[in-house]
Amino acid sequence: MIWAILRRLGQMLFVLVGISVMVFAIFFATPGSDPAARIAGRNASPEVLEAVRKSFGFDQPFYMQYLLMMKRIFVTGDLTSFVNRGWKVVPAVIDTIPVTLSLVIGAAILWVVFAVIIGVVAAATRGRWPDKLLMVLGLIGISMPVFWLGSVANLLTQSRLKDTWMFSWVPPLGYVNFTDDPKGWFLALVIPWITLSILYIGLYGRVLRASLIEAMQEDYVRTARAKGLSETRILLKHALRTSLINFVTLFGLDFGALVGGSALLTEVVFNLHGVGKLTYDALLSLDLPIIMTTVLYASFFVVIANALVDVAYIFLDPRVRES
């Protein structure tokens, strides 16, 4: 048992190191340009370029550069942006995490609840109109680019329908700190929550419906019927519980990716300064140190989420517990 955990940790570590190498390679070793210029950003003066070269040791072999970079990010934590001079990168990234977390956790609660309801209702009314309607809605949900949906939402809530009773409570775009104003924090996040979750509700609703329908064909459901259990109980207690295994696995992976910054499109559209938005702004100004750090952070998070999902799997599926 201990060996299995150690081995898993080792795998994780390997992937993490691999990712950091890959990120480094993308930013420093892609053929075609001067890495120092990349770090310093556009329009850097020759002195800055020289300073960058020295401090990152570009005169040194590749692996030394890599180790130096890693040291600056993890050990000394003093990697600074060269565009916004002196702005420390690592704390900047850490500051944005609560925003992203607020967005993603809220959306996740919304999407899990609705996806389960939709999946169950669709499976229970399979073939009839509620099922068809829900599936069409789900399809539309996954066909919309999330940033466009956000734009449309903004159009409605900030402009066209702003003064109607329906949307007059929507605050201007932007994030409000929870500690400053809990109610404001909540109101500012409602529309972003809904927007972000629509895609996932569509996706997970469909996945759950398919899982449930498949589960209802299984032999153990036939046994349950022979026992005299009601269809509702069978669907909710037997089929759902078994389908949740797959559902939670997928959820863990997507949730991890979102916290890592995949919500960037939503953050940009709604002007929430989370990890994603930070990455985007850095993109526009080609602020490589920030980009690199956020990308690393995001990937680390995904890998950790992967491992957590494996652990959750053990809790959910008794069949896996033996090994």
Added chain:
Amino acid sequence: MVALVGFVLILVACLMAPLYAQWAGVDPFKSTLDAVIQLNGQDQPVMEQSTEGLGLGYNPIGPTWQLGNYFLGADNQGRDVMARLLYGGLNSFLIAGSATAMTLVLATLLGLVSGFFGGIIDTVISRVLDIMWAFPIYLLAISLSIVLIAHGLEIGPFTIESGSLWLPIFIIGLVYVPYVARPIRGQVLSLRKSDFVMSAIGLGASSGRILWRDILPNISTTLIVFTPLMLAINILTESALSYLSIGVQPPDASWGTIIEDGQGLLYSRPWVSLAPGFAIVLTVLVLNVFGDGLRDALDPRSKIKLGGS
């Protein structure tokens, strides 16, 4: 089936883009701030004096709903949005299609080699794919994009210019390889253990022959089912990248860039952003429905996940 027809219709509409532009007498790529069109028998400048604020600056006109006459209005450079929409669609399809082809080819190669030969080759390829896949897709695409868009790409004899359309194609095509390669590898693995392959090996057939004649036909169903799905995903991905200004570069346009163009005009002239969005939703929807139908018809037990994040 309806979906397939729908898709073809949209595709054809976009292919007719140059014809439409000619017929409407506009150039969708040139800044035409001074253009004047005929509207209801009167001359109507395309950029009209703004009545908001201090009355300074110009606002493009809104939709005229007249085909061939700035149907959807103008964007902030006086260009005909409808014409740009059709051209943009062309680009979106081009990129999505090529990227899909690239992904499928690469993923098949890797999946075949990795699943069939096993051993150290498999371990290495799988690890690399795992690491690639550990990046959230968009972040990987974004990282590659900023680096490559700024400076272009040189690998050995191949050079891709910085503004070329091949860059987004390459990036999007590359990024989804693990997504497709994994299921293919899985299928190849189980096929390899199947009786008929074992007997082919036992009879002394060469690996190449087995791969070509026995395994490839059996994974072709998976590939076929993946195609509309990947097209849909790629259209969404390309539009996201273009929206962030790291996909298609001006002066080329795609649906994503047009949405981005329209951001500044969102509250005054929403159609500039709305139209390409609707186009994307419609196309992706149609592709998804088609993909669903295809999967049900060919391989109802497959567990290919729909959509992307």
Added chain:
Amino acid sequence: MLQVRDLCVSFRTEQGEALAIDHVSFDVEEGEILGVVGESGSGKTVSLLAVMGLINDPNATITGSIRLRGKELVDMNPAQLRKLRGREMAMIFQDPMTALTPVYSIGEQIAEQITTHNKISKRAALDRAVQLLAEVNFPNPEDAIHRFPHQLSGGMRQRAVIAMALSNNPSLLIADEPTTALDCTVQMQILDLVRRLQRDHKAAVVFITHDMGVISELSDRVMVMYAGRIVERATKTEIFKHPQHPYTQALLETIPPLTGEKPDRLKVIPGSPPSLFKRGTGCAFAPRCKYRFEPCSKIPPLAGAVHKAACFKVHPHG
């Protein structure tokens, strides 16, 4: 106790209407073991599924009468039928490996059946589950109720399923080929178990199988089905010693003999069962029957006093 009269079950499909059960009538007495024999497609499973009310297909049409202790089951309100299912009548199925829900322990699943039909606490139901598992020879019942299905062998799972089915003391237990998926040593154990439990619980058992050997081990009476109809019904001894219907005779002939001369080839019944869509008029077995003659163009009724057969050769006047 169970009276089935003129039961017909048909399914609407893309290829037309399939008549799976054609006017089947039979009785099951208190405490007896009725063996139902037939090949795949003969309708043996479907007819008993109809009794349990487990045919969920919206394309199915069920007509006729099924009376359990006088209560009419066909067209009964589904909620009422559910009260009977798992309590008065229980059914176990062929493949024990997939019969139990993988995510709950067997104790929980047995307790679920008990609490669904009885107002007792979960704790009490679990205690009862322990008793039941002991009855079916589980070595360590207090431990076993916490086990999950995947931790048990096929034979153990089938025992758990049997324990579960008997948990509410049903008067009727229907067993659909419960031993087919198990290997023969385990098969014998399960058969012994069923026999013992049937005596102890005084339940009637309907045992469906295609294996004549199992029939000879277990049944009191035997019913032979072919193409959705009953072709012969008699006591076990009668069926084996004096089989009347040509199909029964042919079935018995296909069993390889343990003594005497070794045959060159195993005997088979030539031909195959008729399609359920295109039922001709007349005896369903006629195309394969070596005694086929003119009257066989009409459907032979099930005739006879105690030993019944549906064959014009045996009962020329029907």
